[in-house]
Amino acid sequence: MGQLFSGTSQSEALYSSFTSYFQKFKAENKIISQGIITLIELYLTLGDLQQAKDEIASALRELTSTPLNVAVIGESGTGKSSFINVFRGVGHEEKTSAPIGVVETTMSRTPYRHPNIPNVVIWDLPGIGTTNFPPKDYLEKMKFYEYDFFIIVSATRFRKNDIDLAKAISIMKKDFYFLRTKVDIDLENEKQCKDTFSRETFLQHIRSHCVNMFKKNNLDVPPIFLISNRNVSDYDFPILKVTLKNKLSTNTHQNIMFSLSNTTEATIERKHNSIQQFIWLEAFKDGVLMTNPVVDILKDSDVEKLKMSLNNYRVLFGVDDATLEFMAKDSQVSVEQLRKIIKSPYLLETKKRKTLEGMLLKYMERSASANGGLLKSGLYFRKTYYLELLFLDTVAEDAKVLLRETHSRN
Incomplete structure (x- = not known):
């Protein structure tokens, strides 16, 4: 792991990772069309990393500009x-x-x-x-x-x-x-x-x-x-x-998520998968991934962006503070009781908890074989993208926990 690639072998590794990742999703659950995915794969097989990156950037722009x-x-x-x-x-x-x-x-x-x-x-x-x-x-x-x-x-x-x-x-x-x-x-x-x-x-x-x-x-x-x-x-x-x-x-690339209520754990998982794809594409576009272990240092600006992302995910999955208030009213429990059973509000409160670095390492170990086998092929995201994936996983799990809790009280 961590070895440097030649241009051709890097393209092959990227092609393998990209293809295996998107094979996990059914056509109706992909946030970009199969035609775009096939085109990106073609550029990767030809070793044209810039064209692959440009194609992803174009697809993301279209998603984010949709009203x-x-x-x-x-x-x-x-x-x-x-x-x-x-x-x-x-x-x-x-x-x-x-x-x-x-x-x-x-x-x-x-x-x-x-x-x-x-x-x-x-x-x-x-x-x-x-x-x-x-x-x-x-x-x-x-x-x-x-x-x-x-x-x-x-x-x-x-x-x-x-x-x-x-x-x-x-x-x-x-x-x-x-x-x-x-x-x-x-x-x-x-x-x-x-x-x-x-x-x-x-x-x-x-x-x-x-x-x-x-x-x-x-x-x-x-x-x-x-x-x-x-x-x-x-x-x-x-x-x-x-x-x-x-x-x-909330970022308009997630507009499609407004059509998915947290009515079942299956819909929560669909929402999770769609946003995960977006994070993965952003990471791929951002330098076409890294070929060295993740050693970049988190800056204050990175932490601020991560806070915004975490807040956005909490809103999208209905585990933000305002939604918790309404859940508490409807379930006739205190907001504090609901906050006790979830984890996402505390992810960036690190004084009495594991540091972001510690959370990151644990997450990377747990997901070493996920995301298209990136770590197996020696390819890496920047730390911020791994943390975004960690935040997304945590928020989605919180949504499931709250769904079970509110259903048990009805």
Whole structure:
């Protein structure tokens, strides 16, 4: 191990590693097409490492530039357009704002760019169930299959159309958030009707009702947010803003992951495999791998990038702090209890734990035969890529642990 290769033998080793790695995946689970993989393999057999590297770079650019399409849906009058304006930080009277009013104002699906989140397109869809858009025609007219992620907006009470939309999204195996708007009005009405009143009890009652409606209809319970578009510093709106921005800001090469909810361990594994492929391709592109043992020193800038990657993986797999809060509410346990059974939040807290170097060595030993047999052929990633793979494995395992825990409590 660690010997230097001639150009030809290095290409042969790279070809063998690249081919054996991608043979592990079925066609539908590969993040780049088989045609691109075959082309890269051809350049490697010809000894043209630069062309192979350029082809990978081009495929990665295409993945990262793909826009994320987010559909905001629900019945007319629930506050969809108002939510879009508030989330984008745009005043209702500005030219780029979504039109709002007491009558139906959105008559066609309309795209809006978020000013601070690149490659994200938020679509304001007309209300379902009106005379203009009856449910039986709605999905086809709104081109439901084109969106990567959905936000269902509801108000006043849970309706059949909310369930029908959730079922359609679930059939497509895509993710969604559920927003219950106008809770300030609900609270005011409740105060006037009752002699004794508890804000927290009432809000928990609304949340529990939403949870029960999803379960009653055999649907996985999505993240539920109780908000007011008029009081954006109150209720769940602050945490919704942070959670949604984190989710949408995650590198757009992972957009395909929004279509995979953590409903089973198999879907978590599919998500893990897809992101692992991306890390592997990035590592391959970055200098077409190394032919010496991993001796590069981690710099402060490397650690900062690793922190960002770890946070992104936690968001994608639903083990970030904001999602843990919602899991805790739904499961009626403390956040601390959930944090105790997972490992990823502590990966970079090394004072009382193994150092990054120690974690890296242990991971390399454990995965010596993985990733296309790279170590067997004497080829190496930089340390940062091994650590990214370690972080990804840990976060994916955390997602499985939390899935088992929440299912055992339901």
